[in-house]
Structures are given as structure tokens and as C-alpha cells.
Amino acid sequence: MTVKDNIVVQSIGFKQYLPVGRLAVAIEFLSQWGIDEIAILDISATAEKRGPNFKLIAQAAKKCFTPLAVGGGIRDIADMRKLNQLGAEKIIINNLALSQGEIIKKAAEIFGSQFIVVSIDAKKVGGTYEVFSDGGQKPIGLEVGVFARKVEQLGAGEIFLNSIDQDGSKKGFDLRLIDAVVSKVTVPVIACGGAGEPDHFREAIIKTKASAIAAGNFFHFTEHSPIVLKSFLKSTRVPVRLETYAQYNDATFDRSGRLQKRPEQYLNTLRFTYLPEEII
């Protein structure tokens, strides 16, 4: 969930942004649709030299029964504690990890390593991948694997790896970038940037050792987007958690992940199927 000016946006190349809508609504729906984890990244906080918008996060967490990581504008331990109390199981830091790496160590002693996710924005420069700061604007002159290793040693529990080149491109994940990081660390790596069609997820899961694959733009504006995506992955034998009440078993999908129309005969049988409401 890329958040800019307090609304969810789609991001393209870390430069262009398209509005999506209210954070709490997007989260409520994705949570109900069985998304595995949600990361909120408030990209205007640091740029505006302000802290996290706690009110926005509190609203968003209200109907979020899904693991939640929150990043953007975190300045100190007190901000982390506040976000934790509001409902974040993890916090995500980016600029703070670059400017005050030691805070990772301190935070790990209080909240445990599993609480601290360091997000890295990387871009291809020549033959290698370099870390960029300030929302992907400034190169800091460090190779991505070297930096990932450093934050792991300080106590980060996870790496959220963003590809600036692939962001919003819909061309698929940068598998070489993912390899450049997973081969250097032992903590889980979440890869993000470039998802355009369901097969991109399959490719990244099968061909890299990333522990999780993330996407932003891909999940917006489509009904049941995570369920449909996971149904596709399941049909290609990628193991996924698929336990939402709504199901797309035996459905077929086109290349872009769009559901294909079912045969008339099948639709006719649905008219007489009784689907009771799920009560917990």
C-alpha cells in the first residue's frame, strides 16, 4: 500500500502516482480477500519531514485481521512503539536505516529482530545494483548486497526489496536484483516491483529464493485480486495459502490474470447451489 498525501496510490518508476482511494477501505477488502500480509509505505512522510500519520494507521488497522507492517517517517523508538500499539506487528524503515543504522540494534533489543524490516530501494547502475535514498532519488554509493548484509548484522529481521527500475513497469520482477540480495543474507527477503501479470509471481517464486513476493499496483481495481492470483498460482502447482470463503477452483484465467467466462452449463448449476453465510 503506497500512501501519498494520505491516500493509497499506484506508483510508477518512483516518479508518477495515480490515486486509488482510502487506505482503510483498501485494507479491509484485501484483508477479507485473504492477502497474506500488508505493508503500508507512507512515501510523503519523510519527504515532508514529518512522522507517521498515526490517526490514519489506527483507522486502517481497525478492520485489518491480516499481518501489518508500517513504514514511512519513523524517526525513533517512540514512533515504533506507537505503531506497534496501534496494530503493526512490524515496522519498516528506509532512510532511518541509512542515516542512523545503530537504531536497528536498539530496536531489536526492545522489540526483537522479527519486528524490524528494512526497506531497500535499489536501481541498476552499470553492472551492479545500488541503494538509493530519499524515495529512490539519491544514490548513496553502496552495493545492495553489501548494505543488506550490514543491516542484517545490526539486527534487521527482514529485507523489503524494491526495484526502482521495475516499479510500475508491469514487466516482471528483477530476478537478478533479488539474487543479489538473497545470496548475501540469511533473513527473509520480500521482493517488490514489476508485477504485471500472475505469471510474474510464479516466475519470481520458482526462480529466486525470495521468501515472499509483494506487489502494490497489481492488486488495485480488481475484485478478489489476491484470491484470483493465488488460484492461478495453485493451478501451476505453486504452494499457496488459499482459504478464503470465496473460491476460484477450476476457473481459467487469461494471461493478464483475468477470469475467463465459465461455460453456460456450469453457471446454470450455480443457480441452484445453496451458499450459507459464514458465521464465526
Next chain:
Amino acid sequence: MKNTIVIIDYGVGNVRSVKNALSSLGYTTVISQEKRDIQGAACVVLPGVGAFAEGMKNLKALGLLPILHDAAIKNKKPFLGICLGMQLLAESSEEGGVHAGLGYIPGHVVRFPEKKTPRIPHVGWNTVSVSKTYPLFGDFEAGAHYYFDHSFYFNAPKKHVLATCEYGIQFPAAVGFGNIYGVQFHPEKSQANGLKLFRSFFKSHNL
């Protein structure tokens, strides 16, 4: 106040998440660190996202140790620890040096062995195998996933283990001893399966 669930607020815990989940099920909850609220509550939930030593330090500093002891051991109130809250029930933990825990359930908290486990921390959804369904896993269906996020686990004796999970090794996912229960995963963040677990636990205690 009779049917209130108290969620202990001790500086390391996603207290609001637990409250949101329980509220969505219609329960009356209070987030508190006050003696009065804990004594008045029907059930105690000890959540937790944090390091073991920090958790114990905070409980001590807030003067909660005797109050929790009274609630859990003396008055035998239904008591549910979540994640770090579950680990704190142990006798001790080796996280950041050896530290004593609440000691309500025998056993020690240890780190995942690096050589046998894929990547540490163990983050994500995983299935559990349940040996005792009552009261936590009432409507449990095999294959149900729960959300885990931890580097250490509670190595409890077999008779207190209600469910196990596999991540390179087999480790306890849920423990129980008398009125005291603990789950390593986060039911408040495990979507429908987590809400079902809360429902089953509190329903079995007439809430």
C-alpha cells in the same frame, strides 16, 4: 465489568490489534496495566511483539508480576498469551542472554537452530497439527493456516503442548496448563482462522 477481557498493555504488544479482533466478535475489552481492571476482568490476554527481556522488564517495572500471578495462578482466570506473551509464560528464555520468565508453564524459550531451519525469523503463514482441540481449536479444520513471526520458540514438555508447527524442526505452536494457554502465532492477524480460535477459547469460558 463482569464479562470483560483485559488486554495487558506493557509497552511491547500490538494491543490495539487484539482489541480490534475481539471487538469485531462482539466482546467487551479493555486495554490496561491497572490492577483494578485486571482483577475485575473475566479473562486475561497477554499479547506481545518484542524481546523477552524487555517484556519481563516492563512487567516488573509496572508492578504487574504479583497481579498477573494472582489472576493466573491464585484466581485461575482464563489466561491467553500470544507470541511473546506465550513465551513469557515459560521459566526462562535465551533471547539476549538468559532471562527468567513468569514460570507459569514449565519449559524454556530457545532460538531456532540455524542449521536445521530455512531462514530466521520464521515469518509467514503456516499450518499446525493439533493434538488437543479443546478449548483453543474448537472448530479446527486440518490445513488451517496461522500467522507466525518469531526467531525463538517455547520448548515446552510434551504434555503441555496442544499443537505443533513445522519450520525445519517441529516446535510447539500452542501450549496449555490448567487455565493458562499460549499461542506462538498471532490469532488477531490470522484472518478467519484466528477469529475462530478466539471465539472457541472465549466461548469455552462462557463469554
